[in-house]
Amino acid sequence: MEHPENSEEYKGLTVNKGIEQPSSINPYLNLRKKPKRRQFTVGEYVEGIVKGDVTVLSQAVTLVESVKPEHQAVAQEVIEKCLPYSGNSIRVGISGVPGAGKSTSIDVFGLHVLERGGKLAVLAIDPSSERSKGSILGDKTRMEKLSVHPDSFIRPSPSAGSLGGVARKTRETIILCEAAGFDKIFVETVGVGQSETAVHSMVDFFLLIQLAGTGDELQGIKRGIMEMADGIIINKADGNNIEKAKLAAAHFRNALHLFPAPESGWTPQVLTYSGFYGIGIKEIWDMVYSYIDFVKKNGYFDYRRNEQAKYWMYETINEHLRDSFYNNPAIASMLTAQEQEVLQGKATSFSAAKKLLDTYFGNL
């Protein structure tokens, strides 16, 4: 039997084709200039956000994502003023290979979490989003129930840039969302290694979605990702798939057993569920909440949040130092030649590096 997600039954999950737009009566209408939206002051942004005004929050996030220096200056002030109101949330990273059913799962998880109370923000990190036209969370219809829920705020990944840049913006958006009263934050990411590391360094719990299967599928997981997981959940554990899913869970439990115990003292768990049929959802969130209780009691929760704040400070510094070097015009024009010298065995890695460094510091 074909899995229901691939069949006609799954109507709710297919993206409906949009209707054809009627031709405009006045074809020049679009050329009229839209009145420019008045820019809020820092005070107005902060006030609006702290009141929970989602429109103001949205505009602040746009500011955070802007590359314009004047926008960045305002954004940084807003974030700094929001800091005292932030932090009071549970941040959950959600990852999984394409096809694992991430969107359906997040939709179902979100509704479940909201039933338990509070407000939920769903953010994303996808450094490739410009190229792929914002595939990740770009299309809100992917989470059709959650996207119309009054207590949810869904925001696609900041558009492309370096992973560090994209991740920083998402991290700052978390602060704004928390200040606006969102006490559950999901950060979604695609299964491509580096972005998982970024997400892992800004969340409290890292949830890895996997599919039922034995062995071969596991090969799709990028190095190190499984070791980051606080919980692994096997999707599509329904119908004929249940046994396969249980087998996969046993497989993963064995694998986790081989890894060093996480610093948190928590033993990562493996659960099965069905996003489509809504089976096993409560158990997943019971696990997440018992983890949060556990690390709040043993002090790891605060410790880790502090470590993360430090990590991002140092990460920002190191990334900027590298950018300054590799974007230096003198370096950019020398780099390939030096690399070639090294590859052809004419220079050692160290002497080539030294030549480049001398040029850089001489030109600063």
Add this chain to the structure above:
Amino acid sequence: MEHPENSEEYKGLTVNKGIEQPSSINPYLNLRKKPKRRQFTVGEYVEGIVKGDVTVLSQAVTLVESVKPEHQAVAQEVIEKCLPYSGNSIRVGISGVPGAGKSTSIDVFGLHVLERGGKLAVLAIDPSSERSKGSILGDKTRMEKLSVHPDSFIRPSPSAGSLGGVARKTRETIILCEAAGFDKIFVETVGVGQSETAVHSMVDFFLLIQLAGTGDELQGIKRGIMEMADGIIINKADGNNIEKAKLAAAHFRNALHLFPAPESGWTPQVLTYSGFYGIGIKEIWDMVYSYIDFVKKNGYFDYRRNEQAKYWMYETINEHLRDSFYNNPAIASMLTAQEQEVLQGKATSFSAAKKLLDTYFGNL
């Protein structure tokens, strides 16, 4: 039964106490100044090394390890002139937790490899060697047969410094050894994560020594190390231990199966052996050599050596950039305060980083 390595039988492995020195007839003899050793010219170093003169090689390595700028300048010239003679070797990284029997194994492996012909250099990377008084390879008696073999060259880890510095020196020593005709290079390291990564980025084959055991022992492996291994070998597969070792091997095979396939296209293998009884040694080196054949045929061998050369160029640059920043006096005096601002929620990670970066670039 106690394992033989812990019993009296293992006499050959204990370090003999040195004999008492007879008292000097002339107690002031030692005060006479030793004649200063004449410093070789770059040409003399290179000539001596290429001729395979181990005394000259030793002195050149000492130069590489020196922190004095004038020594470094000569060292870099020597290395660069040796580059055309280097590269023609098999480089094997050997790692394992303390107690796994690394020294005995390397002694036995070395003799076996030398029986097959050629010359062997054994180097090490241990960034903690100054603190621990050069525990790793510092004491040549740890490899008592190999250390007196005419075709072997054993060199302890460069003494402490940053891991990057220590690793660079070892990498440069590899070049000198190869130029001196050593066509087999072992690089030993302790099981502490970061240094494995450094070793992995300078060898062709990464061998991980483990002990027989089921489950719990595996917890001792640092994150990511098992994923680097091209071969895992279980030591002490002898006597009553054979079954346990086989079980451990099965365990490791399962675990490796869960990792993504390595870039080389090679399937990492798990073997059992006994370093003490010399069982299974040939099979290990058959594995290593068949790996080398495999990656030379599919082109990965050269590809990887090139990637490693590039990696060390970029690594040297990035490390220097960080050093320049964090050792800047203005930064050093501000850093803790900025970190505190971040930890107390008074500044965002990004604004603290920006303040530090502005100070640094303003002071350069």
